[in-house]
Amino acid sequence: MSIPQHIAVVMDGNGRWARQRYLPRVAGHRQGVESLRRCVRACEASGVKVLTVFAFSSENWNRPEEEVSGLMDLLITALSGEVKPSHESGVKICFVGDRSRVSERVRAGFTKAEKLTEGNQKITLNVCFNYGGRWDIAQAARKVAAQGKEITEEALEAEMATAHVGDPDLLIRTGGEYRISNFLLWQCAYSELVFSDKLWPDFDEAALDTALEEYAQRER
């Protein structure tokens, strides 16, 4: 079976997962972190080398303040509790997105996690936080312009926020919606798209296998 080297995931459906259980939305996000940990392990076991996940979009700031602050708290908890075990299992963690709007504390946590895990080679986990596909193209163009270079595809490519990993072979969106929602607009030009009805907290090893099988069938 042909295995994608790089998978990107729009982890959608945490809120609905919580609602189904009469829980606050943030409980769904908390379960989403568990699901991500499981997904990283399953991807690594399947031979996937890069996993790029959409954790918080540029547009997610528009959510109710309570939910945004719950997500920031969860991020801080994850930075202090998840990074070390990930490092021990050989995961290289990178944060992708506009860091100017996140707190100093979160920024420091990002840098610390990246430094700690930079030599790991089992799998690379890119966590897209305060990320937007349009932001990415614009920031790449600004960098190319600042270097006084002509704006070419190659020059932009080299400055995209995911230039360290290249383009995803497969993009999965969970949660039953059929949208890109401003994720990797430039990078998904040729990615296979697979949509899963599973809500992200329910996206388990079997659901990943189903997506991988669909990918392998299309590659044939």
Ligand code: IPE
């Ligand atoms: C995705 O789940 C996680 C984030 C956007 C942070 P949602 O919160 O969008 O869950 P639904 O789509 O409302 O179920």
Ligand code: IPE
């Ligand atoms: C996309 O999901 C963003 C993340 C998964 C972080 P959303 O739930 O925010 O996207 P829309 O609102 O359905 O387009």
Ligand code: MG
């Ligand atoms: Mg959603």
